[in-house]
Amino acid sequence: MARIGVFICHCGENIASTVDCGKVAEISSKIPGVVFSTDYKYMCSDPGQTLIKDAIKKYKLTGVVVGACSPRMHEPTFRKVVASEGINPFFCEMANIREHCSWVHPKGEETTQKAADTIRILVEKVRNNEPLYPIKVPVTKRALVIGGGIAGIQASLDIANAGNEVILIEKEPSIGGHMAQLSETFPTLDCSQCILTPRMVEVAQHPNITLMSYSEVESLEGFIGNFKATIRKKARFINEELCNGCGDCTLKCPIKKIPDEFNAEMGKRPAIYVPFPQAVPNKPVIDKDNCTHFKNGKCQFCKTNCSAGAIDFDQQDQLITVDVGAIVVATGFTIKGTDFFPEYGYGKYKDVVTGLQFERLLSSSGPTLGEVRRPSDGKVPKKVVFIACAGSRDPAKGIEYCSKICCMYTAKHAMLYKHKVPDGEADIFYMDIRAGGKNYEEFVRRAVEEDDVNYIRGRVSKVYEKNGKLIVRGVDTLLNSTPVEIEADMVVLATASVAHSDAESLAQKLHISYDSYNFFSEAHPKLRPVETNTAGITLAGACQAPKDIPESVAQASAAASKTIALFSQDLLTREPIIAVSNKSTCVGCFLCQSVCPYLAIEREEIKDRNGNIIKTVASINSGLCQGCGTCVAFCRSKSIDLQGYTNNQVFSEVSALFERSEEYV
Amino acid sequence: MSEFEPKIVAFVCNWCTYAGADLAGTSRIKYAQNVRIVRFPCTGRIDFMLLLKAFEEGADGIIVSGCHPADCHYTSGNYHARRRWMVFKDLLDFIGIDSRRIVFSWVSAAEGAKWAHLVNDTVSEIRNLGPMKEYKNLENVSSNKIGELIND
Ligand code: FES
Secondary structure, three states, rough: OOOOEEEEEOOOOOOOOOOOHHHHHHHHHHOOEEEEEEEEOOOOOOOHHHHHHHHHHHOOOEEEEEOOOOHHHHHHHHHHHHHHOOOHHHEEEEOOOOHHOOOOOOOHHHHHHHHHHHHHHHHHHHHOOOOOOEEEEEEEOOOEEEOOOHHHHHHHHHHOOOOOOEEEEOOOOOOHHHHHHEEEEEEOOOOHHHHHHHHHHHHHHEEEEEEOOOOOEEEEEHHHHHHHHEEEEEEOHHHOOOOOOOOHHHHHHOOOOOOOOOOOOOOEOEEEOOOOOOOOOOOOOHHHHHHHHHHHHOHHHHHHOOOOOOOOOOOOOEEEEEEEOEEEEEEOOOOOOHHHHHOOOOOOOOOOOEEEHHHHHOOOOOOOOOOOOOOOOOOOOEEEEEEEEOOOOOOHOEEEEOOOOHOOOOOHHHHHHHOOOOOOOOEEEEEEOOOOOOOOOHHHHHHOOOOOEEEOOOEEEEEEEEOOOOEEEEEEHHHOOOOEEEOOOEEEEEEEEOOOOOOOHHHHOOOOOOOOOOEEEOOOOOOOOOOOOOEEEEEHHHHOOOOOOOHHHHHHHHHHHHHHHHHOOOEEEOHHHHHHOOOOOOOOOOOOHOOOOOOOOOEEEEEEOOOEEEEEEEEOOOOOOOOOHHHHHHHOOOEEEEEOOHHHHHHHHHHHHOOOHHOOO | OOOOOOOOEEEEEEEHHHHHHHHHHHHOOOOOOEEEEEEEEOOHHHHHHHHHHHOOOOOEEEEEEEEEEEOOOOOOHHHHHHHHHHHHHHHHHHHOOOHHHHHEEEEOOOOOHHHHHHHHHHHHHHHHHOOHHHHHHHHOOOOHOOOOOHOO
């Protein structure tokens, strides 16, 4: 006979302000099988947990229902409490009366009733629970890091330095990411490449790191500790073993006019190219779409000039499968182009550029070798207008969030511009200045006070060209919305940071969640900001939300430490939420086998004592089963069940949906 | 007479819709109280006989919701659920239950507001349809009568 205890949490005021917790406890006490029920201010706190433990002892409870927040938040907490008193943890269930009830409904009887109903449903579940024991699975101590920007680099180094193998894949020909494109970094103005490139070299030389550039995830199978990733190593048409990185080929290539991605299209590159001089690996790649050889077979210049004989026009994409135990996703972000802004000329005006393009113009490795020259005629601009929040915080553009880094880099851009062109003028249109970071506010003040940058609070409605000048029309909201018109030589848009166009499809391959902007979702916004909802996969950097360099690096180290903690165990315990088959009732139709996404259902032959096969039945490989339960719903003879969500459990939950008052009198 | 308050049951998957409903909570989006949620690991787990059971228990309307196509945490559970629903609809027609009483939807973990709308819309739809009587009627039909009905 079940002896169930019900514990209702007030969550401070969070639940108690709309739900009458005392009443819920009272109603619950009348449910058959409930021998104790109470309410308390903070059930998850130490005294709250003690209260549960004491009640378990005193009332000899066999099961517990905690009415509190979402089980996605505190289920592990309360299961541990129950387990510490010697009850199998799976006899503890949480009824979500906060997220699903008190927070979404007004104070009143109906809300209290809903909470009570929710408790009753879970009491029925507990009553039908069975003891379950964690499953032990081996861990492959090798990590896959996806993305070779600063976040991926940091995570790889941390994991590798702890003595684990790392496979770092990067879809571009070189690692480095956006950080490699930056001129100087805020708030210290140290040169980005100078701090980044040593790390890149460290990655390349690290004995524990296998670097696969120009590679992408093709597919992923498996689960925490035991993933199988298939990686597409794209053909770069260079035999990397033979190539010595001399770069002769890139000089000989007759095609020279391709917009250079690394320079944010501010410069040109040949069809065979190394993205930038410090690239790692320092091996070129042939851009097939623009190469004359691939177009009409007429050119072989690079091949004939390669003394190492490394050019291989016949190279194919390779699919490589690797076993890994954990994955760090660090795929970064991209920014909106100027063509996203009809009001600023749809990208038509050459001298309206993005922040990243301006960054390249400032960089001493950029197309102008660090001289600020405008793209249209190469002249030094004497007046530059910077527009912050271009696209960000703008519901009309569909981007409601703050891109976070623009306030700071715009201040930096204006400052660097003034250092390079001391007689030039820099105006910044802004909405608010968000400089929350160590030494950030001071940095912005410096731009204003020492470098004479002119901040105008207001938005720009239009940019248009007139007599070779860009007319920037906006308002100054600090001066009563007075219209402002500025004649500029150049306009820099701090365009919104957005997720990569392929972020959604990557999330689907990895089975991780993503938000409505296609940024990847963390498991909990505050307490699990690094993990995803898929065990074994963590996030680092701006693929989760816009972030600056220190934040990306910090999160990367956090993701690495999660990974290292996972690798510190030889065996991993996994929730026993898996399917089991009943071999005596199974009729062997194997419908289950055809719907199982994990190929976890095997055929088992049942033999008599003479070794003759009596029948073949379904048997579940507990290592492969992930517990979706699709087979259970399909089984015609009800011979498969899902532990933790058994037919009995869900059936009795449904039976308890609505109160039948007569039963309780 | 007070307005009819429909009883709604939601069968949801843990990874998307349950989390979406959690998000509605954390964002404090208000919606109708009529819904009771039953959590499943995946919509693929939902045995549709449970839907009939819910009607039998007195539900006036049912929501089945999980991850969007291609987003299922287990790759394909939601596709199976969708197919099951297509077939189940015919069965509902056959036994005389208005298939508008079951709303099949996708709500992701990021769609708190969509969840609130889904519940509100379902409540008003079911309010228009009135209380679920079909099942009760069916209960009164003896098995002989069912035989006759089928032969008709
Ligand atoms: S996990 Fe949500 S539908 Fe499968």
